[in-house]
Amino acid sequence: MIPSARYVLAFVVNVALPALAYRVALPNWGIASALMASGVPLLAWITFDFARFRHFDALSAIVLASVALSLALLTSPAGRWLREAREPLVGGFIGVLFLLSLLVKRPLVFYLARSTLAREREGREREFDEMWLARPALARSIRLMTVVWGIGLVAENAIRVGIVGYVTDHDVDRLSTLVRYGTYAGLTAWTILYRRAYIKNQ
Structure with missing residues (x-):
């Protein structure tokens, strides 16, 4: 594909x-x-x-x-505020998982990349495993992407939790959605550009 x-x-x-x-x-x-x-x-x-x-x-x-x-x-049975803030709290938790995965041998972005590459053709994931071991630059780039996505998700959802707590009900959904899609668009664009730059420099 x-x-x-x-x-x-x-x-x-x-x-x-x-x-x-x-x-x-x-x-x-x-x-x-x-x-x-x-x-x-x-x-x-x-x-x-x-x-x-x-x-x-x-x-x-x-x-x-x-x-x-x-x-x-x-x-x-949580309070009203916690229920309303459930989505950014969950998103922030995912961001924390990204950052915590840096403490183990292979961070979350490694498995996401491996999962994506596995669809290209049979055996592609094994090639990726070998490249991870043979190319320190690849490992560094994967860890950098994990850091960027982890910090981005935590920051995005911290802002959205603040929106739930301090913005009037009329504007909560609009502002929260704007922050969410803006963050994902920015992170996705950065990932694509960074990946292209990495491939170009290899």
């Missing part, structure tokens, strides 16, 4: 379809059911991907885990 097609597929599976399912379900079934509906495309994709290609999609698994955590917070 060509790189641009991989990015489009990842966006459709992990962002577009869950968001569509959530929007369709929300007016009729409420927030909890809408969250469960948003997880259906992710679970279906993970199941299909593993059954068809014997491949486990790490990115979809992370997104599905974040949906499950959001649902757990929503249905918990």
